[in-house]
Amino acid sequence: MSSNKRIKTTFHFFQRRPFLLTIGTFLPLAMWMFLFRSFLWGNIIVNLDTQSYYTQIKYYINNLLNGVFPLWDPFIFLGRPFYSTVLNGAFNPLLSLMAVLVRGGVDYYHAFMLYLVVFMMLGAAGFYFLSRAVLKSRLYAFMAYALFLFSGMTAGIFTQSAILLIFVPGVWFFFFLIRFFNAFKKRYLLGMTFAAMLIGTSYIPFHFATLLFIFILCYAGLYYKRLPQLLKDFCGFSAKNRMTAVFCLLAVAVAASPLIAFKLSDSRGGMVSPARHCSFKSPQACYEEVMKNDAAMTYVETARTGSLGERARLAELFLHLDKRSYHTDDFFYLPLIVFVIIAISCWTGLDRKKILVFIMTCILFLISLGEATPVSRFFYEHVFYFKYFRNLFYFSIFIMPLLILFSVMQLKSLVEYKMASAGEKRGHMLLIVGVHLAFVSYLLVHGDTMVSSYATIILSLVFFVYFLARGSHGFKNYWLIGLLGIALLQPAQVFYAYAKNASEEDCAIPRTHSHVAFSYVRPEKAVESPCAIYRYRPYIVYWYDMALQDAPPVIKGAERISKGVYFLSHRIGEEVLLQYAKNKFYLYDHVDAFNGDEDIGRLRDVLKNNKNVALIDGAKGIVLQDASLGDPAERALVVHEGSDAFRVVRFDVNALTITTNFLVPKFLVYTDSYAPAWKVFINGRQADLYQANGAFKGFWVPAGSNTIHLTFLPKMSGNIFMFIVFFFNGFLIYMVLSFYKKRKE
């Protein structure tokens, strides 16, 4: 009986018993959930980038449920645009599920956990379908899925959300790509389009773009004979389905528009990322570099830190596995059996698919090593976007699944391999025993190895020796389930140890719904938390956004802040800034022009001693008020609380409304970052808004009773964003319905 036929028979056995099939499919997932139960139930909170992701998602959904699409974040770093909408997959329809859960009474953290797990499962399912399309076998695809579930790809989601944001749409893109070029059906094109839309709004799409580029190059090299026909078929399909093709292109353009708008506004230099760009510079050099508004990074910045070599050591794939820290996002881990299979299958035959997967893995691996190889420098010099991203270790998000896929392909070849002679069989036996002995020796010599690693190797040796003794014709497919059981021994112990290490932290984070409340004064000192996770990342970046509360005006550790605030903190010192910006409103009688670096001493004096004069960027358009209204040597008025003369009557994250009643005109400075998209309306009429005192918003308020409305109105308004959110949801529903309809037919 041929191998494919046997596999079909095995599956028919399960199909006749759906209960067993369900258990088989969900058993690895149930086991995974059991091992990570402390994370899922919220006893161990998410860390590092996932915590940052949770913060942004909580801020986003909390504000949406408050009836506001958040575009500005007034709580931290003295105000900055809420950029996460376009960078962190806020358009993902799954987030709607999270919003529904929160509305239904589930707290934010558990709703987020459910979202993470469902998203991860979608990725695992995508990997299963991709493996099935490549391997042409459900059984081996199931093995690939289970190995994926028990690799660093899933254990890393609690510290590195990029795994999901980059991998999940990426794997589905490749699945639909393969299906589309096999069958040229509209629904697969829609699938590809939707995946591309998600990639365009998920963090940074450059890693995926690199993978796709490498795939196209390798495919063209290995399957060059097929290319003309594929192109011809593709052109034929496009000509027949013009409307669909145009719709898909438009859909990708719509999805990419927020990111493009963000990049365009970013290139104007209103926001800077000192913490991102200055790892290898002195504060002064960093300041000059950042203020020059050069968004591109040097080669050293992109390649020296964040490489895979920095985040993982070859030996740590096998040793010290019980010492994996929850405070690093370097969970590069694959079950031991993956390496064993790759090693013992060295005698199996090659085909183009295997070569393609193997070469792609090698190229990605070499790029991810950064400065340690000339490959990443080559890409840096010849591919323009390599200057705009770092953290090359993110390529491991693709390397791990590719290695799993390659090992399962090798396993399939091994199982199907027919020995030509008794001599070859003996040679193969020697190879298997030799490889296993080599692994055991390595582990014994280096020590600090988990018991399950030895158990895996011994059981694997028994399995493969028995398999070889019986011969491939005597092989039963359910043996593979046994091999899978052996394969999962080690990851189970690794995950158990990981969860145990992480459980040492006792942390709490805001989980409940918050309503924004305005305060006239910012706190001077940050709330302190004994939680260990804040030793690694600034507490300020997380807590206050989650709680929708004002943070102290500290900018230490800021990754994105307004250029003005960065300028102030560097030139006048953080202490002066902290003292000045703890109050949100100052009322001045005088204004004067501020000429940048020349006036820095004067600005420091004004802020430190609270002089009654506001300094405004550039002299143009400033109407100087009558000096008789007050003495510039006197102090400016500080608003500590609301009164009949000054009161904030309405506040949300994008806007605030103030009522005033002054005897004389006053120049009001609101110590929230200035941005050109902020507008001020006094009694319904737009007034001039200036960048005052180096970084803040300032404008003249006439005498008498006034209603002032300050609002953030970028070109990409909340309504456009809401349209895009609905567009994503609508696209997904349409796509699911078209697949469902086809399946029914």
Place this chain on the structure above:
Amino acid sequence: MQQRLWQRSILLYCLAAALFLGVIDGKVIRQQRATYLAGMVAKSAEGREKDRIGVLFYSAMAQLFPRQAGPYVNLALCYYRLGQKQKAVSLYHKAIKMGADPNKIIIK
């Protein structure tokens, strides 16, 4: 059908190994790893977490400076604190053989 050597996976493995040996600078990787872990050790609080990261850090250092006893002494100390005493003793012996002063180790 009998497959030839160039049709087998081992050829791919050998080519990849040759490529990696040719282009990867192992010293740079080890230095990057050690620098990263040093930062982690510095940030972590005293206790088991510091010792666990310490094991990773001093293992990387031992690989970077294989003839120096210092990393082995510290590695042994981390293992000792983590309760893996047998491993700690064997590392102490190794460090002493490499020239570490046994009195100082005992004091530590």
